[in-house]
Amino acid sequence: MSLAPDLTEILARARSDLRMGVPVVLTGPEGALLVLAAETLEARRLADIKALGGPPVVVISARRAETLKARPYDGDLARIILPTDADLQWVLGVADPADDLRTPMKGPLVSERGGSADLHRLALKLAKSARLLPAVLVLPLKNAPAFSQERRLTVVDGVAAAPLLELASPLNPVVSARLPLEVSEAGKLHIFRPEDGGEEHYAIEIGQPPRDAPVLARLHSACFTGDLMGSLKCDCGPQLRGALAQMGEEGAGVLLYLNQEGRGIGLANKMRAYSLQDQGFDTVEANHRLGFEDDERDFRIGADILKRMGFSAVRLLTNNPAKIAMMQQNGIEVAERVPLKVGETAHNRAYLATKAKKSGHLL
């Protein structure tokens, strides 16, 4: 029935449900799970879940489990059994490292082992893709169809959805218009919209770069604090303006403005990371304590946009070798790396040094 939502659309609904604190149901061959994001959990819903009998478990990534000294029997994740007296604060304390140092967890945390963790893994990925902390409260459901129908919950077929969460969503061009800029009057802005309901990405084209030669290109990840607010904690603002200026000078180039704030974890989580950095952790450690990998960005999106615009080779403005590798793996030839060294300040010196040391950035 073409009027009914397809799987991609159901996943988009599930993401917004989780962001609002509404439970969703994941189904698989071994049964079904009721899932709530820890970050948006409310006391009344926790009480209702406990009343269903259980026990519920809090699923966290192995990165977060490491900090909490919990056992990740499932490799990349741990299923922490919810103690009977656990309240909302307890769940939030497991999910969010904000108070790790001030109020160390009253452990020990007991992890569940055995049985399949496939749906738990999917639930964690769904929370991450909704830009929420990677921590979910789940409860196995016995009669999932009736349970979800009665409560009108979004139901996701886990087996069919799992591969979709690994793919970058297809993007469609929405509109392009002339946009004269300070660096060049021959500017043009193109908008691309993903089919999965995610954020739009932008391409700023300067001049008329020929499609049959490597184009001067920058893949810029959104940084509200650096790009717009003039934050001194990173080098994003000067990099953005420096890249555009170089394109203006050369008379041609393309800058992709990818809405992957905070290396793909979203602005709220980036601010959580900043708050941990104020407690003494570096940018990579902060991401890990939150349960994320160092870099959660998907640069396939950038390669896809370049191809949609007719480019197949770039002179890439970057200091990040991972960006070069990802372009090449995704069909965009990197004819040259053009270094982009601007904006070092007393506040971001340590941040830039960590990126060089731990993330392989070129100095």
Ligand SMILES: Nc1nc2c(ncn2[C@@H]2O[C@H](COP(=O)(O)OP(=O)(O)OP(=O)(O)O)[C@@H](O)[C@H]2O)c(=O)[nH]1
């Ligand atoms: N999670 C997290 N993200 C950060 C932090 N500081 C900056 N960012 C984000 O990091 C991204 C920086 O992106 P880029 O400058 O495109 O990437 P890069 O990996 O540094 O590579 P190049 O600049 O191309 O050398 C932006 O999305 C920022 O919001 C931080 O401390 N933690």
Ligand SMILES: [Zn+2]
């Ligand atoms: Zn920044």
